[in-house]
Amino acid sequence: MRRILAALGRYPVITATVAVGIIAAALAGAGLSAWATGITTAYVSAIVVWTIIGMVRDVMRGHVGLDVLAVVAMVATLAVGETIAALIIVLMLSGGEALEDYAGRRATRELTALLDRAPQIAHVRRPGAGDETRDLPADEVAVGDELLVRPAEVVPVDGTLLSEEASFDESSLTGESMPVTRTAGETVLSGAVNGSRAIRVRALRRSADSQYQQIIALVRAAQESRAPMVRLADRFAIPFTAVSLAIAGAAWGLSGDSVRFAEVLVLATPCPLLIAAPVAFLGGISRAAKAGIIVKGGTVIEQLARARSAAFDKTGTLTQGRPVLVDVRPAPGIDPDRLLAWAASAEQYSAHVLADGIRRAASARGIAVEAADDAHEEATNGVTAVIGGRRVVVGKPAYVAALAPDTTLTALEAGHAAAYVAVDGRFAGALVLADGARPESRAVVRWLRGHGVERVTMLTGDARPTADAVAASVGVDEVHADLLPAEKVHLAAMMTPRPVLMVGDGVNDAPVLAAADIGIAMGARGATAAGDAADAVVLKDSLTKVAEAVAIGRDTLRVAYVAIWIGIALSVAAMLLATTGLVPAVIGALGQEVIDLATILYALRALRGRPFDLSDRGTTGAVDDAHAHAPAGSVPAEAE
Incomplete structure (x- = not known):
C-alpha cells in the first residue's frame, strides 16, 4: 500500500x-x-x-x-x-x-549500484584504545588511522595494507571481474571489497579525497x-x-x-x-559504468559517437606510466648512490610519473630518502627542495640549466628519458629512465583510425626523441613534443576535424582535458584533478577502455x-x-x-549494445550527421 x-x-x-x-x-x-x-x-x-x-x-x-x-x-x-x-x-x-x-x-x-555501495562506516583503531575498535562514519577517518576491514566489507578510504597479504574484488573500481592480491605496503583503494580474511589498513587519505568518493562524485554528476x-x-x-x-x-x-x-x-x-x-x-551511460568508464552525461556520449580527431598524452597514457631507472650518470666527483638519494629525496614532493620511478629505484637499492626543509614543484618542469641544507633541483634540462649553468645534456637512446639533477647551483648528474608503451596502444590507435577517427596525434611535454620513439611504436604519425600545458590547450583548440578527443592522466593534463571537446582521464591511479576536468574517466588501467568508450557512444x-x-x-x-x-x-x-x-x-x-572487439578494424564506424564536424584542417607541426 x-x-x-x-x-x-x-x-x-x-x-x-x-x-x-x-x-x-x-x-x-x-x-x-x-x-x-x-x-x-x-x-x-x-x-x-x-x-x-x-x-x-x-x-x-x-x-x-x-x-x-x-x-x-x-x-x-x-x-x-x-x-x-x-x-x-x-x-x-x-x-x-x-x-x-x-x-x-x-x-x-549500474550507476545506482555504485552509489548504493558507497562505504559509510569504518572500524578505527586509535592509540590508547588497545585492541578495541570504534565504528565511525567513513568521513571522520583521519590520515594515519589504523582501520580494521572485516571479510566481505568495503574498504572505506584509500590506505596502505598492513596485513601480510589480502585479496580484493575491485570490479566496482576497474571493471575487472577477477580478484586481485595485494601485499603489505601496497595501496588499497576505497571501494574495493575485502576477501575472506580480516585485514588491517592504514589510512592514506580522507574519505572525501579517496578513489571511491571521487568515483561517487563523478557518478552523481553523470546522474x-x-x-x-x-x-x-x-x-x-x-x-x-x-x-x-x-x-x-x-x-x-x-x-x-x-x-x-x-x-x-x-x-x-x-x-x-x-x-x-x-x-x-x-542506457549508454549505465553500460559505460559497467565497463569501468564513468561518463559525465549524455552530451559526452553523443560527442564520443561523433569524435573525428584524437590526441593522446604520452606518459601514463600511451605508455605504461611506470618508468624504470636504467642508468645513473653522475657528474665527475659525485657518488651514484648519493646522486640517486638526492633525487629521490626531492622527488618525494613531486607528482610527476618520472618521480615515482626514481623513488622506486631508490627504495629497491635500499637508499633512504631524507625529509626536506622546503620544497615546491613547478608543473611539467621539475621540483626544488632543500635537503640537509643543500638546494636540490630535479627536472628537465632547461629548468635545471637555468639554476645550474654547467648542466650538460646526456645522450639518450630512443624511448629513454632523463631527469637532470643540480645541487647548490652545480650540475650533479642525470638519471635515465625508460617507460615502455602499453601493449594495447597500437591496437587502440588502429581501432580508432578504422572507426571514423581521421586524425591521431600525440601532445606531450617530453623531449622529442623520446616522444618520436613511442609514437613510432604505437602507430601515431603526428607528434608535438616539449609542450607546456598552455601549448597543449592551444594545439587542442586548433585541431580539426572536430570533435576532438583528448586522453591523458595527471595534474598537468587537466587544462587540455577541460579544453578538448571530449576529455578522457586515465583515472585508475587516482589522478583526481584530471578526473575533475575530464568528461569521462577510465577506472581500469587500460587504454582499451578509450576505444570501448567511443564504441559505446x-x-x-x-x-x-x-x-x-x-x-x-x-x-x-x-x-x-x-x-x-x-x-x-x-x-x-x-x-x-x-x-x-x-x-x-x-x-x-x-x-547491451554490440560486443566490443578491439581487433575489429572497422571501416569508418562513424555516426553520420551533417553537423558532426567542421572541415578538415591542420595545426602547426611545432608549438610556438
Missing part, C-alpha cells in the same frame, strides 16, 4: 487524470453526462493552459519543442466533443513521463547531467509537426469531417520522440536514432490509417501508448 501511495504522489498528473476519469464515468453512469463532459473539459483545458505556459517559457529561452502537437491534439479532441480521447491524451503524456522514469531507473542501474535528449528529439520537431498537421488537415479537407483532424492528431503526439533518446542515452547514438525513427514510422503509419476513419480517437489515443512502449523497448537495447 505504501508503494502505491508513493507512486501516486510521484506522478500527480496521472493520479489526477485517473481521478477525473473515474468521476466522469460515475457522473455519466448516473445520467449526468453534461456534468461529466464539463468536468473533463475543464480539467483538460487546465492541462492545455499549463502546457502552453511551459511552451512560452521555452520559446523565450530560444527552445521550440514538440509540445505544440500535444496541445493541438488536446484542443482538437475537445473541439469535436471527444472528451474521453482528450483525457486519454493527457494520461498518455503523463504516463509517458512515468514510463521514461521507469526506463531511466532501469537504464542507470544529474541532462543528456542531449531533448535537443536530439527537437531536430525532428518542426518536420514531424509539419507532416502531422499536413496529414490531419488533408484528412479533414478530403472527408469534410473535422473529427478526422482530431483522430489523426491523437496519433501524432510526440511521446516516442521525447522518450526514446533519453532512455537510450541513460556510437552504439548508443545509433540506438537513439533508430528508436526515434521507429516512433516516427509507427506514428505516421497510424496517422495515415486514421485518415480513413477506421481508427476512432479513443482507440488512436490508446494505440499511441503501444507505440511508446515499442520505442522504449528498443531504446533499452543501448544497455
